[in-house]
Amino acid sequence: MSASSTPVLAAPNSTTEAERSQPVIAVRDVFKIYQMGTMEVRALRGVDLDVWPSEMLAIMGPSGSGKSTLMNIIGCLDVPTSGFYALDGVDVGGLNDDQLAEIRCHKLGFVFQNFNLLPRTSALANVELPLIYAGTSGRKRHDRAAEVLDLVGLGDRLDHKPNELSGGQQQRVAIARALVNRPALILADEPTGNLDTQTGIEIMELFQRLNQEQGIIIIFVTHDPETAEYCNRIVHIRDGLIEADVATN
Amino acid sequence: MKFIESIRIAMRALAANKLRSVLTMLGIIIGVGAVIALMSIGRGVEKFVTDRFTSLGSNLLFVVPGQLEAGHPGTGGRINPLTLEDMEVLGDRSQNPDVRAVSAEFFTDATISREGKDMQATVSAVTPSFSNVRNWPTVIGDFFTQEDFDERARVVTLGQDVYTELFEPDEHPVGQTVRINNMAFQVIGVMEERGGGPGGNEDASVFIPLTTAQDRLFKRKTVSGGYQVSVIYVSVMDSDRIQETQDEIAATLRARRGISYLDDDDFSIISQNDIISVFGEILGALTLFLGAIAGISLLVGGIGIMNIMLVSVTERTREIGLRKAVGAKRRDVLLQFLIEAVTLAVFGGIIGIILGIIGAKAVSNISDSFSAVVGVDAVLISLFFSMAVGLFFGIYPAVRASRLNPIDALRYE
Numbered sequence A: 001m002s003a004s005s006t007p008v009l010a011a012p013n014s015t016t017e018a019e020r021s022q023p024v025i026a027v028r029d030v031f032k033i034y035q036m037g038t039m040e041v042r043a044l045r046g047v048d049l050d051v052w053p054s055e056m057l058a059i060m061g062p063s064g065s066g067k068s069t070l071m072n073i074i075g076c077l078d079v080p081t082s083g084f085y086a087l088d089g090v091d092v093g094g095l096n097d098d099q100l101a102e103i104r105c106h107k108l109g110f111v112f113q114n115f116n117l118l119p120r121t122s123a124l125a126n127v128e129l130p131l132i133y134a135g136t137s138g139r140k141r142h143d144r145a146a147e148v149l150d151l152v153g154l155g156d157r158l159d160h161k162p163n164e165l166s167g168g169q170q171q172r173v174a175i176a177r178a179l180v181n182r183p184a185l186i187l188a189d190e191p192t193g194n195l196d197t198q199t200g201i202e203i204m205e206l207f208q209r210l211n212q213e214q215g216i217i218i219i220f221v222t223h224d225p226e227t228a229e230y231c232n233r234i235v236h237i238r239d240g241l242i243e244a245d246v247a248t249n
Numbered sequence B: 001m002k003f004i005e006s007i008r009i010a011m012r013a014l015a016a017n018k019l020r021s022v023l024t025m026l027g028i029i030i031g032v033g034a035v036i037a038l039m040s041i042g043r044g045v046e047k048f049v050t051d052r053f054t055s056l057g058s059n060l061l062f063v064v065p066g067q068l069e070a071g072h073p074g075t076g077g078r079i080n081p082l083t084l085e086d087m088e089v090l091g092d093r094s095q096n097p098d099v100r101a102v103s104a105e106f107f108t109d110a111t112i113s114r115e116g117k118d119m120q121a122t123v124s125a126v127t128p129s130f131s132n133v134r135n136w137p138t139v140i141g142d143f144f145t146q147e148d149f150d151e152r153a154r155v156v157t158l159g160q161d162v163y164t165e166l167f168e169p170d171e172h173p174v175g176q177t178v179r180i181n182n183m184a185f186q187v188i189g190v191m192e193e194r195g196g197g198p199g200g201n202e203d204a205s206v207f208i209p210l211t212t213a214q215d216r217l218f219k220r221k222t223v224s225g226g227y228q229v230s231v232i233y234v235s236v237m238d239s240d241r242i243q244e245t246q247d248e249i250a251a252t253l254r255a256r257r258g259i260s261y262l263d264d265d266d267f268s269i270i271s272q273n274d275i276i277s278v279f280g281e282i283l284g285a286l287t288l289f290l291g292a293i294a295g296i297s298l299l300v301g302g303i304g305i306m307n308i309m310l311v312s313v314t315e316r317t318r319e320i321g322l323r324k325a326v327g328a329k330r331r332d333v334l335l336q337f338l339i340e341a342v343t344l345a346v347f348g349g350i351i352g353i354i355l356g357i358i359g360a361k362a363v364s365n366i367s368d369s370f371s372a373v374v375g376v377d378a379v380l381i382s383l384f385f386s387m388a389v390g391l392f393f394g395i396y397p398a399v400r401a402s403r404l405n406p407i408d409a410l411r412y413e
């Protein structure tokens, strides 16, 4: 494990860093069961997962194995049927809709396979969206959005609408949007799924840079072993269970 | 999130779909527009009528032949006309102490001509007291005298419209001759401008002695040889005693006309208040009718808005999901859609108000003497109801949008 948070609370004993600091994500025995009429779909069947600061983690597994389901739960977009999930030490299970929205706004960033940008809306306005809901307004909002777009390499495309941008550029806008509220982690469900290989590599390099330079936790889903090479830990899921959890590098 | 921000987002969404937004507003535009236009015209009519009657003075009573009251089917078809003698009896202070003065008028249409010009005008055949009782002075020359009346003199005082039509602006009319149905009359004066009256525009009239009219010009005397009149004007001494005077002259007339106590009056006495209250009733009915139109059109408009908002929520499910995913709370989404609905309704209302005012002004332009009155209260009430409709019909779609689960919404195809 490559946890490398700054040891501000470094205790003068022999425990490892991982034991001293607290996992950002703690998933315990999580089940997600969808009721389809009389049929039960058990998308997750008792998942345990800890994610530590500064990790870049890939989730892999066959289609239908529950990757997106797990991502949605980690992203506070969905709640588990049973089990425990704490984000930054906060038990998410006890929160209501609006409190979850608050967490999504300030702690999490999402990147989707199909970008999910607002159509007919400029890159800048798209990136401003999370700032609006965070209550940032006026000049500050504009400047922050422009700054983040610059960071992802789109400083000269602020006023372009999604249909005036390439797929890779659209995904960069989406990444800028995910970054804009300075989240602790970014969740990306198949972020390169709709992109060609070269563009995919560029996006993964951007993620890697964000992870290494800003210490943002990146969790992404991919089917592509080459894409997975950018991470330092791979979690394999099959039939709603974690099958393997391997550190790479 | 700030309220202003919600408004901005809503505006942008509406602007993105301009045609649809306008079509959605149509119900409210038409409803509010119709109500504002009709209400302004109604107010204008009311003002027009009350102005005309108040210019006559509140202490004037009109006596006309026949029964005007609703619920009285009349006197069997034949109306027993009023005569000059009736007027004289009413003017007798010993019988009717509350009466200050009386006058009578008989109208007919005739051709007035002078030096090749001619026009149709009303010939008002009146008594000498007319100018005084109607509180209507001359601006040039005089009204005819009792002497002229007794001698059946062929003298005429012109109404303003007749004067301007037949004479050049710098021409002095007094002493000139005009012809009424080809009979020569000497002009002795011109009346002040009135701009209309109870029987229409009285400026397009000429005033001659009743005697001259019925002995020389028209054969309109009654079978018994009396001078027939269309209306008797009774000026009341004390405007606090209108009702008493009304009763007084009714009794006098009944006695004179030999009406038994079982029978109804064969004449009507009308006061200014009667006329104003009749118009009040008409206006009340009109207002009720307009209220019904407004209610129905706002209801239809509101349903239209609700329908479009539901469609919009469905269409924008992914957008809602995305907004929630990046941190929008229920309240934010609710507000956004609610503001969209209210904006649609209020914009529709504003456009309706503007179109209504334009319509009312267009109607005003048809006539000089009439102008529509756009009430601030009508405008404010329209705005208020538009907003209320937007809120009422917008709340359900907005609540639906705000309750959407972000995951389901994002996955929505």
Ligand SMILES: Nc1ncnc2c1ncn2[C@@H]1O[C@H](COP(=O)(O)OP(=O)(O)OP(=O)(O)O)[C@@H](O)[C@H]1O
Pocket (backbone or CB within 6 Å): A034, A035, A036, A041, A042, A043, A061, A062, A063, A064, A065, A066, A067, A068, A069, A070
């Ligand atoms: N809303 C839902 N209702 C019912 N079943 C669902 C729902 N969402 C997911 N499932 C089921 O849960 C299982 C896991 O789905 P999930 O989307 O997590 O798979 P995945 O690993 O992301 O697959 P893919 O690689 O194809 O995206 C699948 O069998 C799916 O059919």
Ligand SMILES: [Mg+2]
Pocket (backbone or CB within 6 Å): A067, A068, A069, A189
């Ligand atoms: Mg998936």
